[in-house]
Structure formats: structure tokens, C-alpha cells
Amino acid sequence: MESVPYLIAVIAVMTAATFLTRVLPFVILYKVADHPLLQYLGRFLPPVLMVLLLLYSFKQEAILSRAFLPELAGLLIVLVLHLSLRNALISILGGTGCYMLILQLALFV
Amino acid sequence: MSSSLNQTVFKATLPVMFGYIPLGMAFGVLFSDLGYHWLFACAMGVFIFAGAAQFLAVGLLANQAGLLEIFITTFLLNSRHIFYGISLMSGMQARGWRRLYLIFGLTDETFSLLTSTQPPAGVDKTAYQLRVTLFDQSYWVLGCTLGGWLGSQISFSTAGIEFVLPALFMVLAIEQYRHLRKPAPFLMALIIGLFVLLFISRDQMLLISILLSVAVLLLYRGGAKWNPYRI
DSSP: OOOHHHHHHHHHHHHHHHHHHHHHIIIIIHHHTTOHHHHHHHHHHHHHHHHHHHHHTSOTTTTTSGGGHHHHHHHHHHHHHHHHHOOHHHHHHHHHHHHHHHHHTTTTO | OOHHHHHHHHHHHHHHHHHHHHHHHHHHHHHHTTTOOHHHHHHHHHHTOOHHHHHHHHHHHHTTOOHHHHHHHHHHHTTHHHHHHGGGGGGOOOOHHHHHHHHHTOOHHHHHHHHHOOOOTTOOHHHHHHHHHHHHHHHHHHHHHHHHHHHHHOOSOOTTGGGHHHHHHHHHHHHHHHHHOOSHHHHHHHHHHHHIIIIIOSTTHHHHHHHHHHHHHHHHHHHHTTOTTOO
């Protein structure tokens, strides 16, 4: 897994893509920013993307099987924490801590 | 530069520090599981400087994702910046490398600080903005580096630490829902994502699902023009 040239290429590509999103409004997009199509995608694409990235971030063979119970429990904890406290850091680190406990104590085995 | 400017900026950026250092450390620890040298965790904080994208990078690296897929995914993940950045343009007087660095460092948190705080009296606006951005990035790089280094040293089990990634996207999804208040796009993404995962391709799930979702959104919008019950 340790391919350094691949890692460097990935860092370069992500640096370019991230900078592009930050520089675009300053170079061209301010002219078309209020185009209805861009507004529409800007409104509905982010939620779609978050759900897809959420799915993508799991070990994909485990989804929809019994082995997925710890993940579901972790997500539920994140949901409850975030709905009650609305502090992103607490939700993320709290949920991850609980998930690590569930996993390492083998609570669902 | 005066030390009072540093003090003012430090105070203004304190909340960002409390967010960036632990989150950067979580990234570093997670990244160190891939087996790369911790210096690369530091390098990612220096060059990419984007929280969600760096967490995603760990997943993409583990799956040996293709560079095109990585480019498109990163671009779309960060594309929310496009819709924020516009409002800062009039308030940015910097030119040359200073302007480039301010744009490069325009994270969600830096953006919110730059739009909600003012430089102290008598201080050049550009100097203040640069200092805020630099402090914020320093916290992030410090967190990434510490985490990457710790992750290669610590002996306690980090099994399950990879859950920071789904936890982060869960939080972002909840925030999106609070903002949008419509369940339909979330359900559509869930259905498309699961369908692609189960029946089409595991390896290319992200790219195919994104393209399918954009197609459905555009078709829906096209159809809605003739539909009186549009959203």
C-alpha cells in the first residue's frame, strides 16, 4: 500500500482541485453565479454528495449485513449528539470514541 | 509585525484552534494507519489544507482510487466554497502572492472569521486577513503533524478510528438537512448509492453515483418545468 509516487500524485491532484474551488469565484464564477442552473445544483448537489460520501466511507462489503450493526450504532450516536449539542467536534470525536469502544469490546459479536 | 496584532489574531482564532488541532490530530492518526511517513500528513495539511477532503483522501488512498476520480470527488466535495467565496470578494484588497495565499487558505472556518471579525483600529486589513489565515493553517498543520507522528508511535489500539470519516460526513449531512429541510435529495442519494454499490460497481461507486445523481437532478428540473407540482 505504501506507494510514495502515488501518494505524491494524489496530494498534487487534491491540492489543485481544492485550490480550484477556492479560486473559481474570484476568476470567472462571479459572472455566472446567479445562473439558475448553478443555483439549483449548488442547492441540491451538496446534500446528495454528503450521503454518497457517507456510504463510500464505509467498508463497502459490510453494508446491509449484520456486520454493519456497530456502524449503525455509531451513526445513531453521532445523530443524537449532533441534534442535542450541535457541536461538530463533539459529535465526530464522541461518535468515533463510542464506535471504537463498541468495536474493541466486541459489544455486538 | 507588532505583537499586539498577533495577540488580537490569536484571540480571534482561538475557537478555530480548538477545532483544528483535535480534528487535525484525528486525521493524522487515521492517515498513519496507511503506513506512510508522518511527514506526509504534515505535507497534506500544508498543501491541501481542507479538512473533509483530507479525511476523504485516506479512504481514497486505501482504495487506490484513480486520479481522475480523486480530482472530481475533491472538486465536488469542496465546491461549496464556490458559493461562499463570492461574498468575500469585495472585502479582499490584497494583491499578488498575498491574494493567492488568502484564496488558498479560504477554509469554512477562516471564511467565517474573515466575514465576522474586524481588524483592530489602525491595522491594515490585508495584514489582519493574512495573519488570521496563517494562524488557522498553523493550527491545522500542527494537528495533522502531531496526529501523524503520534499514530506512528502509540501502542494502544486505534481500531475503529476510521469512523471519524463517516462521523464527519454524517455531521455534514445533518447540517445540510437543517439548511435544506427537504428529505428528497437525501433519499435519492441513498437509493442511488446503494443501487450502484450492490448492482453496478463497488470500485467506481462514488463516481458513477455522482454522475447518476447529477443526471437525475437535471432530468427532474427539466421535467419540473412542465410540472405544476415542482419543488
